[in-house]
Amino acid sequence: MPSLENITNTIHTWLNNHVSSTLATLIEMLIVALLAMGLFAILGLILVLMERKVSAYMQIRLGPNRVGFKGSLQTLADTLKLVLKEGLTPNGADKLLFNLAHYVVMCAAMLILAPLAFAKGFQIWDINIGVLYISAISSIGVIGILMAGWASNNKYSLLGAMRSGAQIVSYELSAGLSVLCIVILTGSLRISDIVNAQQNGWFIFKGHIPAIIAFVIFIIAVTAETNRAPFDLAEAESELTAGFHTEYSGMKFALFFLAEYVNIFVVCAIGATLFFGGWMPLHIGNWQGFNHAMDFVPSSIWFTIKVFGLIFLIMWFRWTFPRLRVDQLLNLEWKYLLPLSLVNLLVMTVVAIMGWHF
Amino acid sequence: MMRFLVRREPNFGMTNKNMTNEELKLFTTEQFPFLIIEEGNEWLTYYVEADEWKTLAHQLRNHTSLQFDFLFCLTCVDWKTHLTMVYHLTSTTFKHTVVIKSKLNREKPEIETVCDIWRTAEFHEREVYDLFGVQFLNHPDLRRLLLTDDWKGYPLLKDYDDPINMIKL
Amino acid sequence: MYRTTDILEHKQSPSAGGVGEAEYMVINVGPQHPATHGVLHLVITLNGETIINVEPHLGYIHRSIEKMCESLTYRQFIYTTSRMDYLSSHINNHCCAMSVEKALQIEIPERAKYIRVILDELTRLASHQLWWGAMAMDIGAITPFFYAFREREMINDIMEETCGARLTMNYMVPGGVMFDLHPNFQKRVKEFIAFFKSKIDEYDEILTGNVIFQNRVKGIGMLSKEDAISYGCTGPTARASGVSCDVRKLYPYELYNNIEFDEIINTGCDSFARYQVRMQEMKQSLKIVEQLIDNIPEGDFQAKTKAVLKLPKGEFYTRVETARGEFGVYIVSEGATTPYRIKFRSPGFSNLSALNHMAKGNKIGDLVAIMGTIDLVIPDIDR
Numbered sequence: 001m002p003s004l005e006n007i008t009n010t011i012h013t014w015l016n017n018h019v020s021s022t023l024a025t026l027i028e029m030l031i032v033a034l035l036a037m038g039l040f041a042i043l044g045l046i047l048v049l050m051e052r053k054v055s056a057y058m059q060i061r062l063g064p065n066r067v068g069f070k071g072s073l074q075t076l077a078d079t080l081k082l083v084l085k086e087g088l089t090p091n092g093a094d095k096l097l098f099n100l101a102h103y104v105v106m107c108a109a110m111l112i113l114a115p116l117a118f119a120k121g122f123q124i125w126d127i128n129i130g131v132l133y134i135s136a137i138s139s140i141g142v143i144g145i146l147m148a149g150w151a152s153n154n155k156y157s158l159l160g161a162m163r164s165g166a167q168i169v170s171y172e173l174s175a176g177l178s179v180l181c182i183v184i185l186t187g188s189l190r191i192s193d194i195v196n197a198q199q200n201g202w203f204i205f206k207g208h209i210p211a212i213i214a215f216v217i218f219i220i221a222v223t224a225e226t227n228r229a230p231f232d233l234a235e236a237e238s239e240l241t242a243g244f245h246t247e248y249s250g251m252k253f254a255l256f257f258l259a260e261y262v263n264i265f266v267v268c269a270i271g272a273t274l275f276f277g278g279w280m281p282l283h284i285g286n287w288q289g290f291n292h293a294m295d296f297v298p299s300s301i302w303f304t305i306k307v308f309g310l311i312f313l314i315m316w317f318r319w320t321f322p323r324l325r326v327d328q329l330l331n332l333e334w335k336y337l338l339p340l341s342l343v344n345l346l347v348m349t350v351v352a353i354m355g356w357h358f
Numbered sequence: 359m360m361r362f363l364v365r366r367e368p369n370f371g372m373t374n375k376n377m378t379n380e381e382l383k384l385f386t387t388e389q390f391p392f393l394i395i396e397e398g399n400e401w402l403t404y405y406v407e408a409d410e411w412k413t414l415a416h417q418l419r420n421h422t423s424l425q426f427d428f429l430f431c432l433t434c435v436d437w438k439t440h441l442t443m444v445y446h447l448t449s450t451t452f453k454h455t456v457v458i459k460s461k462l463n464r465e466k467p468e469i470e471t472v473c474d475i476w477r478t479a480e481f482h483e484r485e486v487y488d489l490f491g492v493q494f495l496n497h498p499d500l501r502r503l504l505l506t507d508d509w510k511g512y513p514l515l516k517d518y519d520d521p522i523n524m525i526k527l
Numbered sequence: 528m529y530r531t532t533d534i535l536e537h538k539q540s541p542s543a544g545g546v547g548e549a550e551y552m553v554i555n556v557g558p559q560h561p562a563t564h565g566v567l568h569l570v571i572t573l574n575g576e577t578i579i580n581v582e583p584h585l586g587y588i589h590r591s592i593e594k595m596c597e598s599l600t601y602r603q604f605i606y607t608t609s610r611m612d613y614l615s616s617h618i619n620n621h622c623c624a625m626s627v628e629k630a631l632q633i634e635i636p637e638r639a640k641y642i643r644v645i646l647d648e649l650t651r652l653a654s655h656q657l658w659w660g661a662m663a664m665d666i667g668a669i670t671p672f673f674y675a676f677r678e679r680e681m682i683n684d685i686m687e688e689t690c691g692a693r694l695t696m697n698y699m700v701p702g703g704v705m706f707d708l709h710p711n712f713q714k715r716v717k718e719f720i721a722f723f724k725s726k727i728d729e730y731d732e733i734l735t736g737n738v739i740f741q742n743r744v745k746g747i748g749m750l751s752k753e754d755a756i757s758y759g760c761t762g763p764t765a766r767a768s769g770v771s772c773d774v775r776k777l778y779p780y781e782l783y784n785n786i787e788f789d790e791i792i793n794t795g796c797d798s799f800a801r802y803q804v805r806m807q808e809m810k811q812s813l814k815i816v817e818q819l820i821d822n823i824p825e826g827d828f829q830a831k832t833k834a835v836l837k838l839p840k841g842e843f844y845t846r847v848e849t850a851r852g853e854f855g856v857y858i859v860s861e862g863a864t865t866p867y868r869i870k871f872r873s874p875g876f877s878n879l880s881a882l883n884h885m886a887k888g889n890k891i892g893d894l895v896a897i898m899g900t901i902d903l904v905i906p907d908i909d910r
Contacts, residue, residue, distance in 0.1 A: 055669075055670075058670055059669070059670050059672075059673035059674075060673055060674070060677060061673060155552060155554050156554070159554075159576070159891070229667060230667065230739055232667070233892070236667065236892065237561050238561050238562040238664065238665045238666075238667065238895050239562065239891055239892050239894075239895050240891075241560060241561060319669065319670050320668070320670065320733075321667075321668060321737065321739055322663065322666040322667045322668035322734070322737060322739050322740045322743060323666060323667025323668075323739075323743075323892070324739055324742070324743070325742070325743055325890055325892040325893065326576055326890060326892060327576075327890060328739075328742055328743075398841060399841065399842055400842075400843070400844065401844075427753075427756050427757065428756050428759065429759055430759060430761075430853065430855065430872060431844070431855055431857055431870065431872045433857060433870040435859050435867070435868045436868070444857070444870075446844065446855075446857075450756055450770060450771070450772070453777065476757055476759065477754070477757045477758050477759075477880070477881075477884075478757065478758050478759030478760075478877050478880055480880060481876065481877070481879070481880040482759075482876075482877075485876075489591075489593075502586075503585055503586065504585050504586035504589040504909060505586055505589070506586070513591055513594055514591075514593060514594055514868075
C-alpha cells in the first residue's frame with residue numbers, strides 16, 4: 001500500500017544509492033523547502049476559501065460562488081489581484097523594518113512546520129525537543145508584528161502592535177503550560193513519542209479532566225496567539241482600522257494574511273497532535289478489531305480531519321463572539337487562565353505520578 | 359407686545375405642581391417683571407435684554423418651582439434689522455415650556471453664553487456662532503463647528519451671498 | 528480643505544499618575560473610519576489606551592439644509608429632511624408635514640393617520656435593526672449584522688412596494704400621505720410581524736446573553752440623569768439614564784394617545800442600558816403595529832389642500848420621536864410661500880455633544896461601543 005512513509009523512504013534510498021550522502025541531504029532539503037512552500041500556498045487558498053464559506057453559512061448568505069466551481073478559485077483570483085497591486089511604502093516609514101516585517105512573520109510561521117508529524121513516518125525533523133522548539137519559535141512572530149507596527153509610523157499600527165505584543169507574550173504562558181500537561185503524561189518532548197504514546201487512546205480521553213481543561217485553555221490561548229476573534233484586538237477593524245497592517249498593501253499585506261492562516265493551521269496541528277493523537281487513528285484501549293478497522297484509514301487523512309476540525313472550531317469562534325477589550329483580555333489571562341493552568345498542571349502531575357490515567 | 363402688569367397672587371409659586379400656560383405666565387411675570395411678553399404663540403414667549411439673559415437663565419434653571427433644566431432648541435433668526443436668539447426651555451419635572459428671545463445688534467451680535475447652565479448649549483452656540491456670527495461671551499471653546507476654520511462670512515445671514523454654492527430657485 | 532486641529536491649545540492638564548502632557552497621543556478617528564458610520568471626525572487624546580478627551584469635528588457632509596429650505600416651498604422642504612436622518616426619514620417627513628398641518632389647521636383623515644403611524648413604527652423598527660447589527664459589528668461580532676439585515680430587508684420591501692423607495696421614502700405630504708397603500712401592504716406587514724416575532728429572541732441569544740458582549744458594554748459610557756438632561760439628550764440615550772422623554776407619550780401626536788404601548792425607561796445609565804432600551808423599544812413598536820394593522824379605516828388618504836401653501840405669520844415648533852430621539856422643526860413664517868427661517872432640532876447633534884463626557888476615562892475600544900449605543904447618524908448631526 002503506497003503511503004507517504006513509503007514514498008519518502010523510496011526517495012531517500014534512491015538518492016543515497018545514486019549520489020553522495022551530502023548531496024542527497026541537500027537535495028532532500030530542497031524538496032522539503034519546495035513542499036513546505038507548496039503547502040503554504042495551498043493552505044492559504046484552502047483556508048481563506050474555507051473561512052469565507054464557513055462565515056457565509058453562519059451568516060445566512062452564500063459566500064463566493066462565481067469564480068471556478070462553487071467559488072473554489074476565488075482565493076486564487078484574489079491572490080492574483082494582490083500580486084498585481086502596488087506595494088506602497090509610506091514616506092515616514094522605517095523602510096528596512098517595514099519591508100522586512102512580513103517576511104519575519106512568514107518565516108516564523110514556516111519554521112514551526114519542521115517538527116510536525118503530518119502522517120506516520122512523515123515528518124521533516126523529529127527533533128528531541130519538538131514541543132519546546134514549537135513554543136520558542138511561535139513567539140518569534142510577535143517580533144515581526146511589532147516591527148510592522150513600529151515601522152509603519154502610524155498610530156493605529158503602533159497601538160495594534162503594542163496590543164498584539166502584550167497579548168501574545170501573555171497567552172504564550174497558558175499555551176505553554178497546557179502543552180506541558182501532555183508532556184508530563186508522555187515524559188518526552190519529542191513529537192513522535194507523543195504521538196506513539198497515544199497508541200491506545202488519545203490524550204484528551206486518557207488524561208481525564210485535566211487534559212480536557214488543558215485542551216480548553218490551549219484553544220483559548222492559541223486563538224489569542226494567532227490574533228483571531230474574539231482576541232483580534234491587534235487588528236480590531238472597528239477600533240484601529242486594521243491595526244498593525246494598516247499601511248501594508250498588495251503582496252506585503254497578502255503575506256501577513258497568509259501568515260495568519262498558516263499560523264492557524266500550525267496551532268491546530270499542534271493541538272491535534274497533543275490532544276487528538278496527531279496522525280494516530282482513533283484507538284480505544286485493547287479493542288483489537290476496532291483499532292484494526294480504524295487503521296485502514298490512512299494516517300494522513302486522520303491528521304487532516306483532526307486539524308481541519310480544530311480550524312473549523314476556531315473559525316466558529318470568530319463568527320460568533322464579539323471582541324474583548326484590551327484590559328479584559330489581559331485580565332482573562334493573568335487572573336483566570338494562568339492560575340487555572342498552573343493548578344491544572346499540578347493536578348496533571350498528581351494524576352501522572354499516581355498512574356490514574358489510562 | 360405689551361408690558362404685562364404685575365398682579366400679586368400669593369398662592370402661586372409655592373406649589374411644586376404642574377402649571378398651565380396661564381399660571382406659568384402669571385408666575386413668571388411676577389418673578390421677572392422686566393420681561394416683555396410676545397403674544398400669539400403656542401408657548402409662553404418672553405423677550406429679554408441680552409445683558410439680563412444670564413441672570414434670568416440662572417433663575418429659570420434653579421428656581422424651585424420653575425426648574426427649566428432642558429434646553430431643547432437653541433437657535434437664531436436673522437430679521438435683517440437685528441438678530442434674535444431663541445431659546446426653547448422645558449422642565450423635565452413640571453413639563454412646562456417657555457421660549458426666551460433676545461434681540462441682538464446685527465453689527466456686533468454679542469450675548470452671554472449659557473453653556474455652564476445647560477451643557478447642550480456648548481455645541482448649539484458653536485453652531486450659531488458658525489452660521490450667524492453671534493459672539494457668545496465667556497464660551498470656553500468658541501470655534502467654527504460645521505464649516506472650515508478659514509470660512510469667510512456667516513451663511514445663514516440673509517445677506518450672505520456665495521456665488522458658487524448658492525441655491526436660487 | 529482639511530481642518531486644522533488646534534488640539535495643542537486645548538490641552539488638558541496632566542492626569543494624576545504623573546504622565547506629562549508630552550506623553551499624550553492624539554489620534555484622528557475619521558473622517559473615514561469603520562466605527563464612525565459616516566464622515567464623523569473625532570480627535571481623541573489618549574494616555575496609553577485611556578481616553579483623555581474626545582473632540583468631534585463636524586461638517587464633512589454639512590449641506591446647510593436650513594438655508595436651502597428658505598428657498599423651498601412648504602411642499603418641497605419636507606423632503607430635504609429625508610436626507611438628514613436617513614434611517615428615520617419617514618418620521619422626519621412626518622414631523623414636517625405635521626408642522627405645516629398645525630400651522631394651517633388642516634384636519635387629516637383617519638386613514639392617513641393610521642398609515643403614518645404604522646409606517647413610522649416600521650421605520651423605527653428598521654432603524655433599530657440596523658443599529659443592532661451595526662453596533663454588534665462595532666464590538667467585533669460580525670454575524671448579527673446579517674441577521675439584522677434579514678429582517679430589515681422585509682421592511683424595506685414593504686416600504687418599496689408602498690412608497691416606491693427603500694430608504695428616503697418621501698411619502699408624506701401636508702394633509703396626509705402621497706398615495707394609497709399598496710393592496711399587499713396589510714398581508715406583508717402581518718407576515719413580517721409573525722416572522723420577526725419568531726426571530727427577536729434569536730437576537731438575544733446571539734448577542735445580549737453573550738458574556739463577552741455584556742462585559743464590553745456594562746459600566747461604560749456612564750451618563751447620569753442630570754447630565755443627560757443638561758446635554759439635551761433625548762431618545763433611547765436619555766431614557767437609558769432614567770429621563771422620561773418619549774414625545775409619543777409626553778406630547779402625543781396623531782394616534783399615539785389611543786394606542787397601548789410603554790415608554791421604556793432604564794436607570795442603568797450605561798451602554799448596556801441604552802442597548803436594552805432599544806431592544807425593548809423594538810418590541811413596543813411591534814406591539815403598536817399589531818394594534819393598528821387590522822383596523823386601518825377606509826376613506827381618503829389625503830385631505831384636500833390648496834395647491835400653494837402659505838403659512839400664516841408666526842412661529843411653529845413641532846416635534847416627533849424618531850428612532851434617535853426628539854426631532855423638532857421650528858418654522859418662522861412671514862406669511863410667504865417659503866419659510867423665513869427653519870431650524871431642525873436633530874437628536875443626534877445633542878446626543879453627540881455628550882460623547883466626550885461619556886467617553887472620558889474609558890478605553891479606546893469602549894469609545895466604539897459608546898458611539899454604537901448612542902446610535903449616531905452623521906447626516907443628522909451635520910444637516
